[in-house]
Structures are given as C-alpha cells and as structure tokens.
Amino acid sequence: MKIFIASDHAGFALKRAILEHLRAAGREVEDLGTHSEESVDYPDFAHTLAARVAREAEARGILICATGIGMSMAANRHPGVRAALCHDAYTAEMARRHNNANVLCMGGKVTGEAVAKQMVDIFLATPFDGGRHARRVAKLEAKDE
Template sequence: MIAIGSDHGGYALKQEVIKYLETKGLPYKDYGCYDTSSCDYPDYAKAVCEAVVNETCEKGILICGTGIGISMAANKVQGIRCALCHDCFSAKATREHNDANVLALGGRIVGGELALMIVDLFLHTPFSDEDRHKRRIEKIEL
C-alpha cells in the first residue's frame, strides 16, 4: 500500500497521482489534506511517514507547493529516506542507490505527466542491494 499526503499547494497534483494509482490498481491510503484550504505540510508529512515506518504502507508520496518543506519535514522522522524528485533520473537513482521510501514532489514545479512518470519510476524501481549502497544507507541511519 502507498501512503499519500499533501498540503494545499500539492492538493491538485495529489488528485492526479491518486487517479494514476487507481488506474494501475495500486492500493493507497490518503492521509490528507482533502481540499485547497490553507494547511500545514508538516502534519501530512508526519502522518505519511509514520505509516511507512510502522509498515502500514510500503512507500509514501508527499506533495507540497515546491516539495522542499514537506521533504524536510519527512526526513525528520527516524527511518525515513525521503527524496525530492523533479526529474526521472533522480527518481530512478534514489530508489536504486538510496532505497528511498518516500517521494516528495512540488505541485507548483512539476507538471502532471512528468509527475506520473516520476511516481511510476519511484514505485517500480528496485533497490540495487549493492554493498556500497547498503554501507552508505547505514551511515545515513546512524
């Protein structure tokens, strides 16, 4: 299951990502927000990241206006490796090299079609499992 959340700045893009998940038959849980009313991104980052850390969900997707604030909030949660991606190469590389478990997107930065390509790569690219990457991840987790 995929945990997904956004603030008001990422709400519209979140709706597009949810449609994509539904089309692909991928189960998800929406942790909010549920409209475009002004709200605080750290609340949604925390909810999504706790679901990933508690293994309620396998991976998470977070969206705010730029993706910056929500990714910063996400990375405060122990056990989360959130990557802000605005291109396909980064989405693929962060899964292969960093075993990122949460993707952050900027709803005011990335268009819908590109965002869906990024989401697809993030969700379907496996971790390389190479020793050098494992070693580096262990150093991040300290």
C-alpha cells in the same frame, strides 16, 4: 506494496491526479489528506505519512507541497524514513537505486502532471541496488539511532 499519499493545499491538485493514476493502475493507495485547497500546514501531513511509512517496512510514501522542499525536510526527521525530493525520472530512479528512498517528494507548483506520474511509476517500480549503496544507507540509519 502499501502506498501512502499526502499533500498540503498547494499540492492538492497534483495529489488528486496521482491518486487517480495509481488507482487506475490497480494500486492500493491510502490518501492521508489534505482533502481540499483550503490552507493547511504541510508538516502535519508529512509527519503523519512519515510515521506510517516508518511503521510498515515495505510501504512507500508520496508527499506533495508547493516545491516538495518542506515536505522532504519534515519527513526526514523520522527515523527509518528516507524522503527524496525529485524533479524528474532520473532523480526518482536514483533515489530508489542508490538511496533506497521510501518517500517520494515533489512540488505541485513546479512539477507537471505527466512528469509527476512518470516519477511515481519509476519510484514504485525501481528496486534498491544494494551493494556499496547498502553501506551508505546503513550510515544514514545509524545516524537516526
């Protein structure tokens, strides 16, 4: 599974910690920026990552800004992207099981490093349940068209 990760300046420190965590686990991850704590505009990074995830069916993305709100709003403007703002292990699991989310969004100023790593691991390992949930996700995709 290809994993893309991006952040703005407010999410940079947490992104760096998650990158180290994923690489230590042997995961293939591509860092799409930002590469410092210098102020940048979060939509630029959300749009870049969302476009990549939308093109690669099996890819997953991770976006981090101060709260995760802006990143999720920007990413969800892309057809085929289902970005979920998560705050804990349960929301990360349900984003995958029930919503087939392909982008995990979180807040670098509101999510601790240990919780963030746990969310990432769960998000990447959890399958989509399908069934009645597939019907609902299809309605999301139909709205994109």
